[in-house]
């Protein structure tokens with residue numbers, strides 16, 4: 001059996017889980033086994049229907065009165081106890097903050113190696129895995145030992161595809177034994193983010209701003225452009241470090257990773273640490289004064305010029321088209 005942890009936030013599915021299930025289904029086929037999903041907490045139950053279309057044969061519903069919100073050690077302890085019961089061949093987690101954190105705890109508790117950022121897996125006594133390294137600029141072939149095999153799947157590296165036997169998964173309730181200790185770290189409250197509207201990770205269009213934007217106020221036109229395109233605004237580390245954008249909006253190696261249909265990079269040079277956060281975009285439009293900037297040379301489209309002149313002109317044209 002291939003056991004796959006589903007990442008969700010109080011019932012809201014993190015769709016990187018579907019990419020992981022796509023690889024998990026392939027792995028189940030290759031090892032002549034079945035794909036099972038782990039759904040932690042009652043809020044995850046409605047997700048079962050969606051998982052059926054990804055070839056999940058069994059859904060383990062982990063039930064516990066305190067599992068109403070994320071608690072990394074409690075999630076990891078639940079997975080650990082499920083491993084002891086179900087004896088899977090491999091355990092997968094999606095390449096998300098929660099997926100990485102939980103599987104890292106599981107690996108530490110079992111004293112087993114964990115392969116993170118995997119993009120392909122060839123099973124065997126030892127698994128051969130392909131992994132993204134150095135923020136995605138390097139592909140590594142590695143050998144993964146241990147039992148069960150623990151793998152976290154790189155986000156946005158595999159397209160989520162439905163498939164397999166589409167029928168209702170068998171739901172098995174699993175009640176872990178959890179103590180107070182496992183809930184020492186848990187979500188106790190939430191604060192609304194400064195950003196409003198669509199999130200950077202979900203947006204189909206992202207407008208990014210860097211040092212070239214020049215100031216906090218300089219972002220106003222980027223906000224306007226994004227609003228017209230139903231998109232979201234992000235920034236380079238320079239823009240967030242200078243306080244022009246909130247830190248949560250930073251795109252890159254030490255920020256968030258985006259995969260929109262279109263990324264409009266304004267006044268961003270395209271340093272590798274920024275590129276690894278945005279390279280999942282399907283199309284790139286660079287607006288930059290420097291025709292030699294890496295972002296410009298890598299982009300599908302580029303406009304060479306001052307963004308303070310170009311973006312207002314772009315906004316005017318889009319408004320005309322919309323009218």
Ligand SMILES: Cc1cc2nc3c(=O)[nH]c(=O)nc-3n(C[C@H](O)[C@H](O)[C@H](O)COP(=O)(O)OP(=O)(O)OC[C@H]3O[C@@H](n4cnc5c(N)ncnc54)[C@H](O)[C@@H]3O)c2cc1C
Pocket residue numbers: 209210211212213235236237238239250251252253254255266267268269270271272273274277287288289290293305306307308
């Ligand atoms: C460990 C580490 C982690 C890092 N993590 C991240 C990260 O997560 N995300 C990130 O972004 N960076 C990160 N960085 C920083 C990264 O190396 C770059 O310094 C940063 O991305 C550069 O930001 P920038 O493109 O806004 O600025 P610059 O590199 O200064 O580029 C500004 C660009 O704006 C153009 N420009 C200037 N004026 C205009 C104008 N009026 N109109 C149009 N274009 C104009 C310039 O031609 C230039 O190309 C990290 C660095 C390190 C060492």
